[in-house]
Amino acid sequence: MxxxxxxxxxxxxxxxxxxxxxxxxxxxxxxNNTNYTALINAKIHVSPTTVIEKGTLLIKEGKIVNVGATISLPSNTTKIDLNGKSIYPSFIDIYTSYGLNKPKRATGNLPQYEASRSGFYWNDHIMPEQDVMASFKYDDKIASEMHKLGFGVVNTHMPDGIVRGTGALIALNNNADNSMRVLDGETSQHLSFNKSVASRQSYPSSLMGSMALLRQMYNDAKWYADGNVDTRDLSLEALNKNKNLPQIFEANGRANVLRADKVGDQFNIQYIIVGGGDEYERINEVKSTNATLILPIDFRLAYDVDNAFLAKTLSLSDMRAWNQEPHNPRLLAENGISFALTTHGLKSKKSFKDNLMKAIESGLSKQTALEALTTVPAKLLGKSNEIGTLKAGSYANFLITSGDIFDKKTKLYENWVQGTPHIIANMNVKDIDGDYNFNLAGKVYDLTISGSISKPSAKLISGDKELGIKLNYSDDWVTLTFKTLDTTKTEYIRVVASATDSNSLNGKATLPNGNELSFYAKKAKKEVAQDKMDDKNTESKPEDEPFISPITYPNLAYGFSEKPKSETLLFKNATIWTNESDGVLKNTDLLIKDGKIAKVGKDITDKRAKVIDASGKHITAGIIDEHSHIAAASINEGGHNSSAEVTIEDVIDDEDIDIYRNLAGGVTSIQILHGSANPIGGQSAIIKLKWGESADDLVYDKTPKFIKFALGENVKQSRSRFNVRFPQSRMGVEQVFMDYFSRAKAYDELKKSGKPYRKDTEMEVLSEILNKERFISCHSYVQSEINMLMKVAEQFDFNINTFTHILEGYKVADKMKAHGVGGSTFSDWWAYKYEVNDAIPYNAAIMHNVGVVTAINSDDAEMSRRLNQEAAKSVKYGGVSEEDALKFVTLNPAKLLHLDDRVGSIKVGKDADVVLWSDHPLSIYAKAEKTIIEGTTYFDIDKDKQMREAIKKEKSTLVNLMLKEKNKGLKTQPVKKKEKVLLHCDSMDFNTTEKK
Structure with missing residues (x-):
């Protein structure tokens, strides 16, 4: 006492x-205490690379005065002995919305086309003027949660809008006011691809629209900065004012990291980019951005795969992501990509530490982890002299721990912020956590204690029985109360013991009958298996190494372990459909070399060639789909009646499995068209289906420029419940074209005059049409509108390039021929909406016979895999020859796309984009055995079989690993079946930014 x-x-x-x-x-x-405080005898991690084993940290008035092994202390110094303990710099979270309430979502049903604010930028989603401090309110509770994770400073911003305004650097000092806590009220400028929830302004309604808006915004900011605008724009003023701040862009995924960097590069801006944890899939591309990443570590849980039926619905890509995501930080570090870690994206911040430990277990070095939480975020914000290290002059922001901060058993005792300690756990209490053995009244017990410093609990087992137990721990004294082994009675044994050290408990036990016995419990030494006691430096056996799914290109089923390469290939004795004047050649050889068609003829030899026996098989040029919507993350920008400024090239999805499926159908090239939400749509992307290559590498080099226009029901919103946007009629559609081309003509004349002009990305594209540098592919059905658009084009002295769909083309084929426009149609679709009631299956044959360049397209991810069969229908409906029918999906679409000098036929010098068919290429029995692009085999039917077996084996391995996770008692997530969404002309993505 x-x-x-x-x-x-x-x-x-x-x-x-x-x-x-x-x-x-x-x-x-x-x-604040004006005396000095010295923390002595601690292991001090001054920085991730500088450690003092027995050091002293001297602080005063919230700052570090000195740090070292031997430093002189002023007379008015209070000493705190931290012998056996460690000190680390407090962590920094550079990407939070701490202290801010989410903005209220705008109400209302009808779309809004104009901005709701005056004096600001024309788009509500651009808000660089937003000042985070205007709505900031310090939150002690969340600050305390962050303290427990080791964070002492956060950078906070309002996570709403495409341009979100400034961030602020906040010290999590619960015992101060904002004048002291706010280290910097304007640290960073924040951006994203996501619209503000506080505005209903429709534009942009897509990812590509967000990218286009950012480009126009930067153009406008320069025009404004140069003094060319008389009216004040508070948004552009703020944007120009903030341009020298660190620019932090929330991408939330590997594909969007590259998209954000693409926008930044165009305006010489190096963004700091918030990733999504999947950067390992394209590590070289991510590295080429030269961006520092802010990296969430929101690793997904294992899936609950007990139900074998549900487990079969799991995609390999999702299963791999669970297995591979924890390795992302390590792989970034190994490839020299700098990053900061953040709690952003976590449903519960409590999972941050577990995920961090998982990343370290997956190979992330502790030094890199510490850098990512201290020096890297400090450097990104330009605050290296104030935070991130324990150097003299820095804020006294540090952690006191029981040992290595990245050891699971290490206790965090205190988190000091600006010299103010925030107590996490009493560091003067002995840590008695561990496993103990003791004997009592002839019985052997195993006792496990955990959470002794903050929230003690115990588990007691004797034999094969677990006994109920209560534990209290205070002032180094332990009291235990537990039931006896006699299950016929409800009796208890009480223990009072002293924690004389951290390895044993000494005291008395009182039995139910009142007798007292000596009590002694000692920590058990963990036995190490003999095969683990060999030389510690010996490398683990391969079978002991954890399984890591291979990263493939792309990183999903049917991806390549290595990107395939061009080969010299010699096909012997094939039937070759040349699509040239030679016609169909039987028993003929084909030599492919350096990505080109080198020779076509008989008895060709080449010692370096890989010889393929094609006897009884057919070779054609690769199929070309003039109208497709696969391989894109976004199809429509419907926020305005013209979206000429957007481009599908910005949103190519190089991981779309439909690329591989189309290869299996012999397709080698496609035009990915914008949808038909508005009369003037967006720019096309013309790509080769080089499965495994990056999005940019899919696009044709020196690609012809195309844009999508649309007519009819879709653009006048016949089937929309929000039909309030102009135009609302077919004659209104004509007026849209007249208006925009008149504006484009005036813009082009001003640009060519040499006078100053505001760069307008939309007008730039429309001017290219007037200058015959960009071609129109127009969604069309009704003959009256087809005639109308040709007349509009002729009035502005250009031609429409292609009418796609064109199901009434047979009515106006002569006029199309005279205008010089081609037709890309369906083989036999009709009656799926009112304006196609007059469609006939003879349409393609009639246009072809009149002399219109005619193609068969898909506009559908499923149909595109059998375009050879769609072309064959014109043999039945209209008597088109087999050779001409094949040209409907090979040479003719190449002509429509202005690519017939490169693809579409088998001719020496053209790109080696060819297909080896098992049978007649127009037969329903024909299978594409090999699909080759520029001499590289991207689909091989035999390799496909091998891949299927490998996929089956890998999924089985991953299922077993997930079952082990569940059996260990770890959390899992339910399997949710995902249906792949097939995009069409009318598909809207509503400005989402998923990880693809």
């Missing part, structure tokens, strides 16, 4: 001594 009284007096004195340092005064004003 005397001992406790003395201890209490000492404690009260220490409270008195530190009162001004720890607690605010009654007036609410913080009176």
């Amino acid at each position: 005397m001992k406790r009284t003395v201890w209490l007096l000492i404690f009260m004195c220490s409270i008195s001594l530190f009162a001004q340092e720890y607690f605010p005064s009654n007036s609410g004003v913080i009176a």
